[in-house]
Amino acid sequence: MKHPVIILVEPQLAENIGMVARAMANFGLSELRLVSPRNGWPKKGAHSAASGATHVLEHAKLFETAREAIADLHYVFATTARERGQMKRVLGPDAAMGEAQSRLGEGQGVGILFGRERTGLENDEISLADAIVTFPVDGQFSSLNLAQAVLLVAYEWRKLAGAALPFSGERRSPPAPRHMVVSFFEYLETELEAVNFYPPDKQPIMARNMRDVFHRLELTEQDVRTLRGAIRALAEGRRLRKP
Amino acid sequence: MKHPVIILVEPQLAENIGMVARAMANFGLSELRLVSPRNGWPKKGAHSAASGATHVLEHAKLFETAREAIADLHYVFATTARERGQMKRVLGPDAAMGEAQSRLGEGQGVGILFGRERTGLENDEISLADAIVTFPVDGQFSSLNLAQAVLLVAYEWRKLAGAALPFSGERRSPPAPRHMVVSFFEYLETELEAVNFYPPDKQPIMARNMRDVFHRLELTEQDVRTLRGAIRALAEGRRLRKP
Numbered sequence: 500m501k502h503p504v505i506i507l508v509e510p511q512l513a514e515n516i517g518m519v520a521r522a523m524a525n526f527g528l529s530e531l532r533l534v535s536p537r538n539g540w541p542k543k544g545a546h547s548a549a550s551g552a553t554h555v556l557e558h559a560k561l562f563e564t565a566r567e568a569i570a571d572l573h574y575v576f577a578t579t580a581r582e583r584g585q586m587k588r589v590l591g592p593d594a595a596m597g598e599a600q601s602r603l604g605e606g607q608g609v610g611i612l613f614g615r616e617r618t619g620l621e622n623d624e625i626s627l628a629d630a631i632v633t634f635p636v637d638g639q640f641s642s643l644n645l646a647q648a649v650l651l652v653a654y655e656w657r658k659l660a661g662a663a664l665p666f667s668g669e670r671r672s673p674p675a676p677r678h679m680v681v682s683f684f685e686y687l688e689t690e691l692e693a694v695n696f697y698p699p700d701k702q703p704i705m706a707r708n709m710r711d712v713f714h715r716l717e718l719t720e721q722d723v724r725t726l727r728g729a730i731r732a733l734a735e736g737r738r739l740r741k742p
Numbered sequence: 743m744k745h746p747v748i749i750l751v752e753p754q755l756a757e758n759i760g761m762v763a764r765a766m767a768n769f770g771l772s773e774l775r776l777v778s779p780r781n782g783w784p785k786k787g788a789h790s791a792a793s794g795a796t797h798v799l800e801h802a803k804l805f806e807t808a809r810e811a812i813a814d815l816h817y818v819f820a821t822t823a824r825e826r827g828q829m830k831r832v833l834g835p836d837a838a839m840g841e842a843q844s845r846l847g848e849g850q851g852v853g854i855l856f857g858r859e860r861t862g863l864e865n866d867e868i869s870l871a872d873a874i875v876t877f878p879v880d881g882q883f884s885s886l887n888l889a890q891a892v893l894l895v896a897y898e899w900r901k902l903a904g905a906a907l908p909f910s911g912e913r914r915s916p917p918a919p920r921h922m923v924v925s926f927f928e929y930l931e932t933e934l935e936a937v938n939f940y941p942p943d944k945q946p947i948m949a950r951n952m953r954d955v956f957h958r959l960e961l962t963e964q965d966v967r968t969l970r971g972a973i974r975a976l977a978e979g980r981r982l983r984k985p
Contacts, residue, residue, distance in 0.1 A: 522890060524883040552883060582909040586962070589911035593901075635897075635905040640767040640795060647765060647893050654877075654894055658836075662878040666825040668832035719829070 502527070503599045503656060504610040505649055506568050508534040508624060511616050517548025517556065518646035519613075524552035526653035527662070531559040532568045532610070565612060565624045573607035574599070577620055577628035578648055580641050585622070588630040592655040595632045600659050611652055616645055672721035683723050684710050690734045746842045746899060747853040748892055749775040749811050751867060754859050760791025760799065761889035762856075767795035769896035770905070774802040775811045775853070808855060808867045816850035817842070820863055820871035821891055823884050828865070831873040835898040838875045843902050854895055859888050915964030926966050927953050933977045 505523055510516050510533065520531060533540060540561055549556055562568035569575050576595050577587075590598065599609040612628060614620035625631070634643060634651060643651075688706050691697065697705055716722065748766055753759050753776065763774060776783060783804055792799055805811035812818050819838050820830075833841065842852040855871060857863035868874070877886060877894060886894075918926075931949050934940065940948050959965065 518887065521883075521887065525877075525879045525886055525890070527880040550885060550887070580908070586915070586964070587911055589907060589909065591907055631911065633907050633909065634768075635900055635907050636768045637770040637900075637905075638908055640764075641908060642793060643768055644761065644764065644793070647768070647890070650890050650893060651897055654897075657878055657880075658834075662880075664832060664834055664876050664878050665823070665881055665884060666832060666876065668830055668874065672829070721829075 501603060502530060503596070503603070503652075504530045504532060504572065504608065505652075506532040506534065506565070506610050506612045507536070507645070508565050508568075508612060508620060509537060509615045510613075510645065511537045513542035513544035514548040515616060515645045516542065516559075517545040517550075517552075518644075519649045520545070520549040520552040520555035520559075522646050522650035523555050523653050524549075525650070526657035527660070528653050528656065529555055529558065531555050532562060533559050534562050534565050534568050536561075565620075565627055569610050569612070569627060571608055572610045574602050574609045574630075575628045576609075576611045576630055576632045577625040578611060578613050578632045578652075579619055579625060580633060580636070580643065581619075583622055583625055583631075585625055585631070587625075587628065590630055590632055591635060592632055592652045593659070595630070596652065596655040596659045598630070599656065613645060613648060672719035675718045675720045675723045679720065679723050680713070680718055683718075683727050684713070686727060687730055690730055693734070694737070744846060745771050745773060746839070746846070746895075747773045747775060747815065747851065748895075749777065749808070749853050749855045750779070750888070751777040751808050751811075751855060751863060752780060752858045753856075753888065754780045756785035756787035757791040758859060758888045759785065759802075760788040760793075760795075761887075762892045763788070763792040763795040763798035763802075765889050765893035766798050766896050767792075768893070769900035770903070771896050771899065772798055772801065774798050775805060776802050777805045777808050777811050779804075808863075808870055812853055812855070812870060814851055815853045817845050817852045817873075818871045819852075819854045819873055819875045820868040821854060821856050821875045821895075822862055822868060823876060823879070823886065824862075826865055826868055826874075828868055828874070830868075830871065833873055833875055834878060835875055835895045836902070838873070839895065839898040839902045841873070842899065856888060856891060915962035918961045918963045918966045922963065922966050923956070923961055926961075926970050927956070929970060930973055933973055936977070937980070 505519065505528060507516065507519060516536065523529065523531060536542060545556055546553060602609050611632060612620060612624060632652065634648065636643065748762065748771060750759065750762060759776070759779065766772065766774060779785060788799055789796060845852050854875060855863060855867060875895065877891065879886060
């Protein structure tokens with residue numbers, strides 16, 4: 500077992516179970532356990548809500564009680580939106596996944612219990628857990644959808660597991676070498692002089708200000724080629740229009 | 743403007759708009775803009791999916807185009823699941839909200855564009871943005887539900903805004919002072935001696951091991967009272983059963 504296990508206790512709506520599977524798959528979790536889903540299992544509607552995360556649904560394991568669902572695990576978190584008066588550590592999803600990561604690294608099995616859509620986990624179920632996970636929600640509007648709660652845990656798991664973003668902006672053109680930038684500046688200033696852009700005596704200060712604008716862009720080679728081409732087109736267009 | 747603005751471009755399903763409103767309200771965001779929702783607005787089904795976040799839906803502003811929806815903003819992120827070949831910075835939701843926070847602090851308006859459920863944002867819409875936000879999803883299963891994507895941005899916003907968890911485990915009983923712990927150990931050892939628990943010559947090592955078990959618990963005053971009461975009940979129950 501290398502990843503945390505997601506355990507849904509008496510989930511009611513098939514759509515929510517499907518969306519949980521999708522949220523898990525988005526962030527690389529795959530082990531789902533279901534404790535007595537209302538109206539049985541499999542349920543109509545779960546697969547379409549899973550949007551293709553069928554591998555998670557098809558391998559989901561069924562249990563009668565939360566106690567049986569966690570029997571093989573070594574460390575268990577219970578999620579709850581409100582204080583239950585139980586003397587347990589209370590962690591956000593980020594700190595909880597940090598704890599999960601170090602325990603999984605030691606070979607322990609780690610699970611997170613999520614309660615019923617309306618009423619959450621019962622106190623006796625929370626009592627089975629080592630620690631509590633809750634979310635930094637707005638106190639005025641604290642009810643998270645079941646799949647949203649699972650998503651935040653899975654997302655924090657994946658962030659801690661060091662997952663990179665699927666792509667980066669680094670395939671840009673390389674930064675332009677300084678000679679290319681200076682040559683572009685000189686070309687631009689020559690063309691501007693040719694159309695009497697600079698008032699008398701203002702050329703040095705206006706040219707410096709213009710250079711500062713372009714320096715702020717941290718121009719790439721491609722940027723310089725693009726800008727140079729645009730300036731040339733404007734300048735030559737003007738020449739062509741002249742008699 | 744103190745919070746980032748969430749902008750949905752041509753959202754299709756009323757349920758998704760409602761769930762976006764709920765996700766925003768969960769993490770303290772309230773300004774929603776809708777660009778040409780399919781089949782008009784308001785739409786049936788959005789309110790029930792919002793689960794009470796009606797203030798967000800009722801104040802949502804309607805626009806014809808993405809360009810109009812961002813006209814008063816100073817910095818705009820575009821969310822996309824796949825590389826678009828645009829030379830922009832690419833950030834995760836955490837780094838993006840860090841950038842948003844510092845710009846909002848300077849009085850800038852900041853918005854995040856989210857695309858259509860199936861096809862996302864068009865390249866011309868991404869072109870309107872200063873930077874790209876993407877999520878550290880599993881490459882095998884990278885399609886996030888619209889409300890899930892909004893949720894992650896809102897969650898990272900709220901984390902960066904320094905929101906505390908809604909409750910903590912710190913209302914525990916205070917840690918037991920050492921004299922209380924040692925007195926409990928002595929009581930336990932006396933009762934165990936009375937029932938010949940310790941084999942001859944093993945008393946010191948077994949007592950030390952037992953003390954270590956309890957020390958690991960970092961006992962609170964309430965813990966010591968609870969355990970002491972349980973030992974007393976066991977010891978006295980045994981005495982009562984004796985003739």
